[in-house]
Amino acid sequence: MGIAGATTENRGDGLATMRVPFVDLKRQAVDLRAEFDAAIASVIERAAYTMGPELQQFEDAFAALCGCSHAVGVSSGTDAVKLALLAAGVRPGDEVIVPANTFIATAEAVSHIGATPVFVDCLSGTGLMDPVGVGPAVTPRTTAVVPVHLYGQTVDMDALAEVASRHGLAIVEDACQAHGATYKGRPAGSLGVSAAFSFYPGKNLGALGDGGAVTTNDPDAAELVRLYRNHGQDDKYTHRVIGYCDRLHNLQAALLLVKLPRLAGWNEARRNAARDYDSALAGTHGLTVTRLGDGVEAVYHLYVVMVEDRDGVRQRLGERGVESGIHYPVPLHLQPAYDGLGYGAGDFPVAERRAQRILSLPMFPEIETAQRAHVVAALEQALA
Numbered sequence: 001m002g003i004a005g006a007t008t009e010n011r012g013d014g015l016a017t018m019r020v021p022f023v024d025l026k027r028q029a030v031d032l033r034a035e036f037d038a039a040i041a042s043v044i045e046r047a048a049y050t051m052g053p054e055l056q057q058f059e060d061a062f063a064a065l066c067g068c069s070h071a072v073g074v075s076s077g078t079d080a081v082k083l084a085l086l087a088a089g090v091r092p093g094d095e096v097i098v099p100a101n102t103f104i105a106t107a108e109a110v111s112h113i114g115a116t117p118v119f120v121d122c123l124s125g126t127g128l129m130d131p132v133g134v135g136p137a138v139t140p141r142t143t144a145v146v147p148v149h150l151y152g153q154t155v156d157m158d159a160l161a162e163v164a165s166r167h168g169l170a171i172v173e174d175a176c177q178a179h180g181a182t183y184k185g186r187p188a189g190s191l192g193v194s195a196a197f198s199f200y201p202g203k204n205l206g207a208l209g210d211g212g213a214v215t216t217n218d219p220d221a222a223e224l225v226r227l228y229r230n231h232g233q234d235d236k237y238t239h240r241v242i243g244y245c246d247r248l249h250n251l252q253a254a255l256l257l258v259k260l261p262r263l264a265g266w267n268e269a270r271r272n273a274a275r276d277y278d279s280a281l282a283g284t285h286g287l288t289v290t291r292l293g294d295g296v297e298a299v300y301h302l303y304v305v306m307v308e309d310r311d312g313v314r315q316r317l318g319e320r321g322v323e324s325g326i327h328y329p330v331p332l333h334l335q336p337a338y339d340g341l342g343y344g345a346g347d348f349p350v351a352e353r354r355a356q357r358i359l360s361l362p363m364f365p366e367i368e369t370a371q372r373a374h375v376v377a378a379l380e381q382a383l384a
């Protein structure tokens with residue numbers, strides 16, 4: 001515990017009152033305020049509110065970041081999953097395999113198109129979808145699988161691609177927590193037939209409101225998402241399919257263009273913070289850090305550890321000013337909304353076991369060294 005011990009001693013009792021927020025969205029808004037104001041003024045002056053030039057510009061830049069030929073801005077990450085699944089050919093009555101350990105939006109998007117989510121368990125070390133669980137979950141109605149790059153770490157895509165191709169499943173990535181993450185050097189967003197991103201304010205790349213995007217290298221899929229997001233319309237008032245009102249606001253695209261050039265630096269700051277936590281917490285008794293999969297460069301949307309007596313530890317951290325989170329406390333197969341699917345406790349033991357123990361520590365690009373040291377010191381005290 002060399003680093004953590006030294007840090008604790010050096011800091012002394014003064015730290016007891018330091019407040020460490022879980023995320024700090026106000027910091028970025030202060031730094032970027034002048035650029036935001038200019039972008040908003042420019043959009044207002046041109047009244048360029050829908051499908052404007054900023055949307056196109058942002059889509060081109062975001063596609064490049066993801067190593068894809070196409071990105072299509074949409075209204076949210078949830079809608080991005082839905083539209084990507086539709087474009088991949090998923091239809092009402094189909095089954096789509098999703099992890100039990102994810103944010104509910106992954107499964108909701110499947111349900112929104114009248115398909116049925118089929119859950120699989122996660123790996124104990126990473127919390128990510130276990131590719132080994134996918135094969136046994138396949139039925140004649142299964143048409144797609146949604147790997148979720150949870151916490152900013154990519155799923156074991158080689159193993160998943162092998163099982164998906166064996167069963168003829170489309171792979172649609174949920175990359176809503178993984179902007180800029182890579183798997184064996186390839187960016188999240190380019191690892192399946194298409195991928196969904198969220199620009200919810202707290203994500204690694206966040207709008208000032210809701211937003212999302214679908215990325216793909218398939219021009220037909222891109223075209224379909226463009227149709228579906230805008231009332232199925234290609235020429236004005238010609239509606240090829242029954243679509244949705246799922247556009248990304250041009251104003252949000254303009255604001256995202258301000259932030260996009262900073263993403264790489266913010267992700268690097270998150271990785272530095274994570275490395276710091278990793279080395280300070282390695283060997284801490286009663287705590288397990290999240291393992292990193294082979295070939296993965298993570299972007300640490302969340303920094304998750306596992307502890308016994310999680311709720312007690314969380315409470316004691318709070319008493320020392322340290323905010324924390326739980327991502328996620330109830331696996332999807334045990335959510336009331338999915339009662340009708342007939343799952344029960346014990347179906348996915350790894351996800352259920354993790355849900356009792358996981359704790360997300362403060363993580364945001366601007367988190368200061370002293371704040372991290374305080375988190376580590378408070379955590380060690382809470383575990384003692």
Ligand SMILES: *Cc1c(COP(=O)(O)O)cnc(C)c1O
Nearest residue numbers: 076077078103105106176198200
């Ligand atoms: C945030 C998130 C979503 C949904 O994104 P919204 O923009 O909030 O609709 C989907 N999946 C995962 C894993 C997420 O973290």
